[in-house]
Amino acid sequence: MAGRVTIKDYLSESRLFMQRSFQALGFAAILIAVLVGRLIYLQVLAHEHFITLSDDNRIKILPLPPNRGLIFDRNGLILADNLPSYRLEITPEQIHDMDDTLSRLSQLVNIRDVDLKRFTRLRNSTPVFKPVPLRFHLSDEEVARFAINRHLFPGVDIVAGLSRHYPHGPLAAHALGYVGRIDERDLQQIDVAQYSGTTHIGKVGIEKTYEQTLHGRVGYSQVETNAEGRVLRTLVRTPPVPGENLYLTLDAELQNVAEQAFGDNSGAAVVIDPDNGGVLAFVSLPTYDPNLFVNGIDTATYESLRDDSEQPLFNRALRGQYPPGSTLKPFVGLGGLERGVTHGGAKTFCPGYYQLPGKDRRYRDWKRSGHGSVDLKSAIAESCDVYFYDLALSMGIDMMHEYLGQFGFGARTGIDISGELAGLLPSREWKRGARGQAWYPGETLITGIGQGFVLTTPIQLASATATLARFGQRMKPHIVASTQIYDDPGLTPLQVDAVTAVPVVERPHWAEVIDAMREVMHGRHGTARKVGLDAGYEIAGKTGTAQVFGLQPEEEYEADTLDRKLHDHSLFVAFAPVQRPRVAIAVVVEHGGSGSAVAAPIARTILDQYLSKARP
Amino acid sequence: MSTLLDQSREDASRRDWQHILHIDAVLLVSLFALSALGLFVLYSAAGQEQTVLIRQLVRLSIAFGAMALVAQFRPQWLQRWTPWLYGLGVVLLIAVLVVGDIGKGAQRWLDFGFVRFQPSEMMKLAVPMMVAWYLADKRLPPDRLQLLVAGVLIVVPVLLIAKQPDLGTSLLIGSAGFFALFLAGLSWRLLGGLGLLGAAGAPVLWHFMHDYQRQRVITFLDPAQDPLGAGYHIIQSKIAIGSGGVFGKGWLNGTQAHLEFLPERSTDFIFAVLGEEFGLVGISVLLVIYALIIIRSLHIATQAQDTYGRLLGGSLAMTFFIYIIVNTGMVTGLLPVVGLPLPLVSYGGTSMVTLMAGFGILMSIQTHRKLLTT
Structure with missing residues (x-):
């Protein structure tokens, strides 16, 4: 080889090159084979996997929240509707400098301190990738101003939506309730899927009880999005089913008259149609504006409502538990008749006080001079306490408990507004369980005049009065009459539940008690005869005055020297017209004083309003 | 190979149009087919924008023009000017490092006022030409000293380009030089030694890498580690x-491409x-065209009549x-992300012209052969 160093061997070099070319080609072939293998893996073996990833990439499911059902009164007046509104939302994840963004935003839209506080609060409880509302109800001008500068605010969006609105503000607020933003507690109780895209949920009142009906069913659209999440087109759309509208038994006009009739007084009134238990008016005063709660009430306003000594947020008609006072007497009296403990002609002498045999303690009558000799009719008409002390003692607590229980005292009426309390109808068992004490005869006496342990709610009183008016027929109180599907003008009446009727032993017993209640309004000595005057229709009523605190035997009740908080509650129950009852009512005026002076005139105003209208 | 492309075993005495125009029909048709396929894909990738298509067509025309032009130069003429081209290239590369424009975080461009020029593109041709020129009159396989000299001729521009930094181009130029040496008969033992040296040098290389280059390697090894950042491309x-x-x-209808999930979809990731x-069917068609071009090119190299033509062509x-x-x-996740386009399919200009000039050289080698006795 050494001898051929300087000359090139073209043939062998050509062969060498050919050989090397094949090797290079082989090298390339191997790598191409690897590539093809990789492609077969990606496109054939793992194809399904990547198809899934690709679809996940591009297809997103967007919820389409349903429109909430509307609420109308019995005459079709709208009580809760949905207004189009624009809200400003910020997605924190997309914001680099939140303070800067907020300060720049505040030059375009009005951002108050309360908005900022609410925003901060909501932001802390929301995942960073979800939008948090900063402002609600933007004005058209604000929307326009922001729209022009939209590009300067990535992560800030104006969202058009419907916002719950209560056009009559505080009217019937305690019946309607309100919606508010879905919170942690709500999330545990709802089907989260049904609420995707929905921000609000019924919190109290009808809005809560009928949440499912009002809410509707969520719809979905499958959309194709690009890498930025911008929606490009809709693939499949399942439209939402709007919530059903509710038509109430409530008469907004009557409600308004009833609320006005209270003046500045606190209290409650429930007006019921005895034929079916439909609630015609549902008053709890003072009231509040439910619109405040829809988009998150600010702390200061909420605290002022919460700490208000008049407790405007307290639903008195449903949760206010008051001693019924003398309004219980017709029921006790009827019990005495029906159970054969007494009869209409039986007379009791009222000296102005009552003593248990062998006891010194005197149970006073409200009329210190006494009513003299009274029978059941005059005892109810004049509201003689002594007669009922005596009757109660004769009946005994067990019989009273059992009989009054049939009217629904001491139990929830089951009205379709959430949060009802049961009141209290005492018994031996109750006292032993709750107080660990035996029942004393003295307690039987004062139960007979609706004092002592016994507590009733205004809705209970109204319902029991309606039951009395209907000779024992009990209808479950309710406030929603019918529902309406969104694309169908027809109404679907809700089933009205009859409750176990109060058994009638003898109808004349009922007629006797009702006649006595008529005497209250129209008799010469009736406690509310002034209220019954010139009614143009006959009313059966009963006044009541409930002691807020117990007087010692020698103490005098002197309204002038007492703190208003200790004044007696003023109560009144009634139904009218007597012959063909169309309406039953219970009124409680807190610390109003005597029933005849305060509660009864309010009831009369309400009855006048209702009965003056032609029967539908 | 020669049986596969039978018609290339031409009769030099017949002066057909290929020799008159100095065009190789097989290569030309394959390149046209490739460009046509590329335009189809690009039209889709670029969101059906006609302007993109027109610009790419203009570039292709310029590139094919460059090919046809280069094909007119005799290989001997190219060989004579090779050292000057190479020398100029190295000088310009140094100039780029000193005064070059910075584009996309790397210095690659020289701005002459009227035209911006990327010297590294020139080196894609100049380096294999230089190695071929150096070994042209040597006896093959080259001895160690010759290999060392050739190695220096390759490594200097590779390092200069890597410094810009342009990893893709320096890789390409390095392999161009390497394959010239390999085809010249670089011994397997030395090859193995170089491989070991390379493996041992990897940590050193790591040390000299830019952060973004290191990130690419890390991302390549584990794309899931950074799904929204650098790994996003690969995923x-x-x-x-x-x-x-x-x-x-x-x-x-590609949702990934049209919904903008796929980054760089009209360029490197097309x-x-x-x-x-x-x-897989479409990819196979592309790979077959590529294979055809590679095989035809290698075939032309084996048919070349001197060492310079053979080494350069191969x-x-x-x-x-x-x-x-x-x-x-x-793009398939087998290799780290290195910014190299898919030849004649990706949208982009400069590298296409250089590439086609390379095919021009191959055509020149093929069509300027002298008649030889077999």
Whole structure:
């Protein structure tokens, strides 16, 4: 080889090159084979996997929240509707400098301190990738101003939506309730899927009880999005089913008259149609504006409502538990008749006080001079306490408990507004369980005049009065009459539940008690005869005055020297017209004083309003 | 090879149009087919924008023009000017490092006022030409000293380009030089030694890497580590190709591409668009065309009548292959992300002209042969 160093061997070099070319080609072939293998893996073996990833990439499911059902009164007046509104939302994840963004935003839209506080609060409880509302109800001008500068605010969006609105503000607020933003507690109780895209949920009142009906069913659209999440087109759309509208038994006009009739007084009134238990008016005063709660009430306003000594947020008609006072007497009296403990002609002498045999303690009558000799009719008409002390003692607590229980005292009426309390109808068992004490005869006496342990709610009183008016027929109180599907003008009446009727032993017993209640309004000595005057229709009523605190035997009740908080509650129950009852009512005026002076005139105003209208 | 491309065993006495125009028909048709396929995919990848298509057509025309022009120069003439070209290239590379424009975070451009020029592009041709020139009159296989000299001729521009930094181009130029040496008969033992040296030098190389280059390697090794950052490219392109399946989603129907999940979809990652819309079938067509071009190019090299033509032709053919395998390997997640386009398919200008000039050289080698006795 050494001898051929300087000359090139073209043939062998050509062969060498050919050989090397094949090797290079082989090298390339191997790598191409690897590539093809990789492609077969990606496109054939793992194809399904990547198809899934690709679809996940591009297809997103967007919820389409349903429109909430509307609420109308019995005459079709709208009580809760949905207004189009624009809200400003910020997605924190997309914001680099939140303070800067907020300060720049505040030059375009009005951002108050309360908005900022609410925003901060909501932001802390929301995942960073979800939008948090900063402002609600933007004005058209604000929307326009922001729209022009939209590009300067990535992560800030104006969202058009419907916002719950209560056009009559505080009217019937305690019946309607309100919606508010879905919170942690709500999330545990709802089907989260049904609420995707929905921000609000019924919190109290009808809005809560009928949440499912009002809410509707969520719809979905499958959309194709690009890498930025911008929606490009809709693939499949399942439209939402709007919530059903509710038509109430409530008469907004009557409600308004009833609320006005209270003046500045606190209290409650429930007006019921005895034929079916439909609630015609549902008053709890003072009231509040439910619109405040829809988009998150600010702390200061909420605290002022919460700490208000008049407790405007307290639903008195449903949760206010008051001693019924003398309004219980017709029921006790009827019990005495029906159970054969007494009869209409039986007379009791009222000296102005009552003593248990062998006891010194005197149970006073409200009329210190006494009513003299009274029978059941005059005892109810004049509201003689002594007669009922005596009757109660004769009946005994067990019989009273059992009989009054049939009217629904001491139990929830089951009205379709959430949060009802049961009141209290005492018994031996109750006292032993709750107080660990035996029942004393003295307690039987004062139960007979609706004092002592016994507590009733205004809705209970109204319902029991309606039951009395209907000779024992009990209808479950309710406030929603019918529902309406969104694309169908027809109404679907809700089933009205009859409750176990109060058994009638003898109808004349009922007629006797009702006649006595008529005497209250129209008799010469009736406690509310002034209220019954010139009614143009006959009313059966009963006044009541409930002691807020117990007087010692020698103490005098002197309204002038007492703190208003200790004044007696003023109560009144009634139904009218007597012959063909169309309406039953219970009124409680807190610390109003005597029933005849305060509660009864309010009831009369309400009855006048209702009965003056032609029967539908 | 020679049996496969029978017609190339031409009768030199017959002065057909290929020799008059100095054009190789097989290469030309293959390149046209490739460009046509590329335009189809690009139209889809660029969101059906006609302006993109027109610009790419203009570039292709310029590139094919450059090819035809270069093909007119006799290989001997090219050989004579090789050292000057190479020398100029090195000087310009140094100039780029000193005064070059910075584009996309790297210094690659020289701005002459009227035209911006990327010297590294020139070196894609100048380096294999220089190695071929150096070994042209040597006896092959080269001895160690010659290998050392050739090695220096390769490594200097590679390092200068890597410093810009332009990893893709320096890789390409390095392989161009390497394949010239390999085809010249670089011994397997030395090759093995170099391989070991390379493996041992990897940590040193790591030390000299830029952060973004290191990140690319890390991301390549574990794309899931950074799914929204650097790993995003790889993950999304794998999804695009994989979801294409055997037959693809159809032209213009690639969701990954059209919904902008796929980054760089009309440039470096256009292969993923092809894979998504045309599936394995479409990719196979592309690979067959590529294979045809590579085989034809290597065949031309083996038919060359001198060492310079053989080494240069073979090196250009293998450089073309490296282009393809680095790009497709990157897009399919086999290799780290290195910024190299898919030849004649990706949208982009400068490298296309250089590439086609390379094919011009191959055509020149093929069509300027003298009649030889066999």
